[in-house]
Each structure stands twice: as structure tokens, then as C-alpha cells.
Amino acid sequence: MLKIGELASKTGLTAHTIRFYEKNGLINASERSDAGYRYYTEADVRQAEFVKTARKVGFSVDDVATLLSIRVDKSNHTCQDVTDITQRKLIDVNEKISELLSMQQTLEILLNSCGGGLESATHCSIMEALDASNALNARSFVQ
Amino acid sequence: MLKIGELASKTGLTAHTIRFYEKNGLINASERSDAGYRYYTEADVRQAEFVKTARKVGFSVDDVATLLSIRVDKSNHTCQDVTDITQRKLIDVNEKISELLSMQQTLEILLNSCGGGLESATHCSIMEALDASNALNARSFVQ
DNA sequence: TATAAACTTAGAGTAAACTCTAAGGTCAAG
DNA sequence: CTTGACCTTAGAGTTTACTCTAAGTTTATA
Structure with a gap:
């Protein structure tokens, strides 16, 4: 179990950013200590990395939230759900380019x-x- | 002499944006009526068009302010002053691309x-x- | 035990460029 | 004289994604 600072250095995010992502529903600590410290599991680390990757690809924080909601419940979503988001982002990127x-x-x-x-x-x-x-x-x- | 709405439709800017640019030193009405209405000359129109062009090329509002300060006092500025700004912007654009x-x-x-x-x-x-x-x-x- | 490093929260600040609102004044046309 | 379009101001709101602050708590280390 990692504390927020450890997750931060492991992922390259800052603790601030991780808390910001938590506020936005992207990353949740699996546990809290009695004192309120966030504790992250390996699965949390993987999720944080997913978030970081998706952000780097250009997905907005909101897009990432949607992708995560698919990720935790894949069987109730289709590939199309995913490609739709991806396609929209690509159009977006192409316009900017x-x-x-x-x-x-x-x-x-x-x-x-x-x-x-x-x-x-x-x-x-x-x-x-x-x-x-x-x-x-x-x-x-x-x- | 044009009122702000006329300048707006002539340039494709909105009256709001023109006032915003005024606040930022980009466009000033040459005259004001007794009631406070802004009145713009042909020179103002040209300046507004300069601003719009420069913005479309990618210059920031601050860049445009600098370019305008050169524009009104060309003889005290060099071509280098202008190319410096342009080069910086190009580097910027290239990075984003x-x-x-x-x-x-x-x-x-x-x-x-x-x-x-x-x-x-x-x-x-x-x-x-x-x-x-x-x-x-x-x-x-x-x- | 004392100190420093790391953690907590709510909430404010930053950047850029608008965009809009509220509350009211002006002006031309009918 | 009234209506509607247009104008005024100061100031708040929008968007996105952080980034930072303040004030206080916890924990690990020497």
C-alpha cells in the first residue's frame, strides 16, 4: 500500500494532481488510515497509470472519467463506446492540427x-x- | 465614424470582444460621443483588422499589444523586434503541432x-x- | 522527545481569451 | 411619446487542468 507521495513518484503525477483527479472521480484510494491518509493498492497504481496514459493521448479529464467507467464494467460496454470517444478525440486533434x-x-x-x-x-x-x-x-x- | 456595433460587423469581432480588446490596449475609439458612445475612424478599423489578423496567425493578445506598439512607432523599432516575436510564436506553434x-x-x-x-x-x-x-x-x- | 517530512482539508489562484449579466442610458423611427 | 435596437459600465462567469496556500495533523527518524 502506497501513500499519496509514493503513488506520485511512482506515476510521475504530483500529490496535488492526484487529489485533483480524485475530486474528479479518476483515482480513488482503496483505503484510508485512521488519520485519513490515502492508501493505494497496486490496482490503484494501474488505474493512475491508465489515467496518465489516457491524458497523454489527449483525452480530457472528462473523457478519462468516461473511459474509466467503461473500464470497470467492460462487459456492459461495447468496443463502439470506446471507439466513439477515440474518434471524437481524433477529430478534435485533427482540427487543432x-x-x-x-x-x-x-x-x-x-x-x-x-x-x-x-x-x-x-x-x-x-x-x-x-x-x-x-x-x-x-x-x-x-x- | 462607426459605432461599436458597426465596427463589430465590419470586422467580424463582437462588440464585447472589442471592449475586451480596448481594456487590453489593442483597440481604442478615436472619439466618444457626449453620451459615451465609442466612435471609430477608418484608421481604427484598420487597426482592428490588424488585431484580428495577428490573432488569427496565432499571436497572443499580449503579442498583439507589442506588435501594435511597434506599429505606431515603426521608426524606433527594428525588423528584428518583429521577427523575434514571430520566431518565438513559430517555435510555440511547432511545439504544439x-x-x-x-x-x-x-x-x-x-x-x-x-x-x-x-x-x-x-x-x-x-x-x-x-x-x-x-x-x-x-x-x-x-x- | 523533538524535529522534519509528509499528510489532511477547503478553498483560492492561475492562465488565456473571451463571454455574459445587470442595470441603466441613448437614439431613430413611427 | 413609445418602442426597440443599440449603447454604457463594472464586474462576474466560463473553460480546462491544474497549482498553490493556509492551518493544522501524523509519522518516521535521530
Whole structure:
């Protein structure tokens, strides 16, 4: 049985985070000492690791709560329940990626358009591009 | 001279957002009526568009404030001042992209590993992968 | 026994960028 | 003159995921 600090160092979470997760229904101590100390079993450790893994994959705390509710009662859930959540998250991630790729492209174009020297910004092409209000339209820069 | 609602519909911002930007030093009404109504000039419109463009490119509200301070006093700033901000933002964006790409990869692998049918999740490979606590390591799935 | 490290709780704070509310004032049209 | 659309302010609320604080308790070690 591990105390919260031990679970923390074992999982790489902080004790604060573990308590936060408890508040959100993700990790519960199997036992409490008389003094109220949390004590975690090996199964708790595995659950904490599941949580950490799922968070790293991009699932929100709420998603993880849902995944855990499936996890403790697998036989009453289908693979579809799981893939649905996963698919939604993937769509989510893909949306964010394309936003960021478009920012990346624009930023690169902006940087390529300006030497970045110590000369006055009076004619800085980045400033001009932002002023042109079509800097978003990366196309407008590719001639 | 435009009222805030007119500037809003012209720029695609909301009046709320414009006031929020004002509080943050991004957009100021050139004039106020006796009753306190904000009135915006064409130059204000251009500034609001600059702000919107810069935000879309990924610059934070604080970044935009800095860019605007350069914009109004270009001769006392260098191109480097501008490229520095832009470069930092690009690094930022690139970091986020690689995080998201790694999530994307893992999510895709998870989805490919599970049919997502209506059968019980008892042996759902996604759940198993998350339990294996190395789902992060996409490699572990590529056989 | 004394001290330090670790634990407890409730609740506040942080970050970023809005978004909304309440309570009231202004203005053009009919 | 009334209605409705639009404007004002200060300030609170939203979202997500922590992160920290204060004040106090417990436990292991020297």
C-alpha cells in the first residue's frame, strides 16, 4: 500500500494532481488510515497509470472519467463506446492540427519575407503583411 | 465614424470582444460621443483588422499589444523586434503541432487496432492499450 | 522527545481569451 | 411619446487542468 507521495513518484503525477483527479472521480484510494491518509493498492497504481496514459493521448479529464467507467464494467460496454470517444478525440486533434499548420505556414511565410535585421521597421514586410489583412491567406504570398 | 456595433460587423469581432480588446490596449475609439458612445475612424478599423489578423496567425493578445506598439512607432523599432516575436510564436506553434501529431498517431493506431463493433469491450484493444501504459510509445504498436 | 517530512482539508489562484449579466442610458423611427 | 435596437459600465462567469496556500495533523527518524 502506497501513500499519496509514493503513488506520485511512482506515476510521475504530483500529490496535488492526484487529489485533483480524485475530486474528479479518476483515482480513488482503496483505503484510508485512521488519520485519513490515502492508501493505494497496486490496482490503484494501474488505474493512475491508465489515467496518465489516457491524458497523454489527449483525452480530457472528462473523457478519462468516461473511459474509466467503461473500464470497470467492460462487459456492459461495447468496443463502439470506446471507439466513439477515440474518434471524437481524433477529430478534435485533427482540427487543432490544421489550425496550427495554417498558422505555421503563415508564420514561415512572414519570416521568409523579412530579413529581421537591425534596420528600422518602417518598411518591415511582416508589419505590412499583417496590415494588409490578408496575411491569413497564405496564397497571397506565394505570388 | 462607426459605432461599436458597426465596427463589430465590419470586422467580424463582437462588440464585447472589442471592449475586451480596448481594456487590453489593442483597440481604442478615436472619439466618444457626449453620451459615451465609442466612435471609430477608418484608421481604427484598420487597426482592428490588424488585431484580428495577428490573432488569427496565432499571436497572443499580449503579442498583439507589442506588435501594435511597434506599429505606431515603426521608426524606433527594428525588423528584428518583429521577427523575434514571430520566431518565438513559430517555435510555440511547432511545439504544439508535434504534441498533437504524436496524439494523432497514437489515436489512429488505437482506432486501427479496434473494430469498434457492438461486441463487449471486455477485450477491447484500445482499453488494453491504454492499460498497457505504453500506448504513448506508438512504436510498441507497429509490431 | 523533538524535529522534519509528509499528510489532511477547503478553498483560492492561475492562465488565456473571451463571454455574459445587470442595470441603466441613448437614439431613430413611427 | 413609445418602442426597440443599440449603447454604457463594472464586474462576474466560463473553460480546462491544474497549482498553490493556509492551518493544522501524523509519522518516521535521530
